[in-house]
Amino acid sequence: MTTPHTRERLTRIPTRSVALVTVLGASMLALAACTPGASTAEEPDSQYGFPIVEQKADAPITVWVDASRQPAADAFKAAYPEIPITVETYDGGADGSGSFQTKVQAFNQAGSGWPDVVFSTQNNDAAWASQGDEPFAAPLNKGYFEQSFLDGFTEGALTPLTVDGTVYGLRNDLAPTVTWYDQSLMDEFGYTVPTTWEEYQELGEKVAAEHPGYIIGGVGDAFAEEIYFWGAKAPVNTVVDANTLSSDTSDPYAQDMAAIIDDLLDAGVLAQENVFSPEFVQKYTGKVLMLPGPVWYSGALFSNPDSLNAKPGTIAAGLPLAWEGEDAVAGNVGGGTWFISQHSANLDSAKKFLEFVTSDERYQVDLASGLPAYEAAADKWLAKQAEAGFFAGDFAENVSTASTQVWDGWGYPRFSQEAVWAKTVTPKLAAGESLVDLLSEWEAAIENEAQVNGYTIQ
DSSP states (O other): OOOOOOOOOOSSSOOSOOOOOOOOOTTHHHHHHOOOSOOOOSOOSSTTSSOOOOOOTTOOEEEEEOGGGHHHHHHHHHHOTTSOEEEEEOOTTGGGOOHHHHHHHHHHHHTOOOOSEEEESOGGGHHHHTOSSSOOBOOSTTTTSOHHHHTTBOTTTTGGGEETTEEOOEESEEOBEEEEEEHHHHHHHTOOOOOBHHHHHHHHHHHHHHSTTOBSEEOOSTTHHHHHHHHTTOOSSEEEETTEEEOOTTSHHHHHHHHHHHHHHHHTOEEOSOTTSHHHHHHHTTOBSEEEEETTHIIIIITOTTTTOOOTTSEEEEOOOBOTTSOOOBOBOOOOEEEEBTTOSOHHHHHHHHHHHHHOHHHHTTTOSSEESBHHHHHHHHHHHHHHTOSBSSHHHHHHHHTTOBOTTSOOOSSOHHHHHHHHTHHHHHTTOOHHHHHHHHHHHHHHHHHHTTOEEO
């Protein structure tokens, strides 16, 4: 069970002294991995721990990817032209759309049509894909994949996909939040990069007064809460055990972060546009002083010619921000997941595909835009970034450190926090409402969604 951290409450401006009165129980990682729903049935009598359909060695595999993972499928085709593969694109479940689950439910009713491999942007899909009378996701550590291969993933990378000791998916990349900033603008304006949330707020107020039009962050995305509230240790999404969830927006961490966001929105230094929108690119290219966000902003935004297209040597990834007097923690935004279907008629090809897209240098080092979850590939990817010299500062060291700092008090339930935030909070922030005033409404929406998904609320 998780006991949330507490700190001295603020009204609008966070205090400078905090006291950590409790710490997370050592069992939190295990609890975060325990997902709600009925327990799986007794392990089937098969070599891989699940019923295997009739296998056909030459059967083509159908792979679902989002647009960003199309290069992974293309790289696999080039590496293994002898393996027949059909690639279909879909939204990847982005922003908690639920499309993956909806499609699988339709196939379950029809009794056919399941893809062999699916990429999802939602790590919490393992919570439902592993459950039910006809679960979709195949267990991967019951003899299907060699343990030596699974051990190659960065420590903790497979935790969100592990249910009662069984691994149901493989992470594509890690997505800890870091503190992105423009070193050239910091130097030009004479600013020091903040290391605490309190300093971050102070800098935002100074930027608003001295350099209006520049931003130090953004809240226009469905994953904004995973950047700010997860990174603030706010116990808004705590999986207590397999059937219990806790959400406490009255906690001082949540109150203080909401107050900071309100203050910076009032100051005009937080973007409210989606970072992938043409409006964001048009409005803020060259004006992003800071942008807390996931590691994959590296390729998706900063070095992307179709996005912010920053000049080499200007953008740096700083460590996650901390509350004054406390240790820093990172949030996490995605770091998508590959699943293999229990219905696949060509498990050998599906396995080869997952091994390639998660660990092979020809994709994960040469083409991937984010930090690979597979440790050996991650080391080479970081070395490649350092060698290229695109990012300023200690990019490799800071990204590597952040990947070990993801706070384990934010769980992986069977529903999407992103969808709840996008529906409940985003439009009202855009309309000018106070986030502090919206916290209780957000909590109620979380609890309602949790109860719909079979949770008891603590």
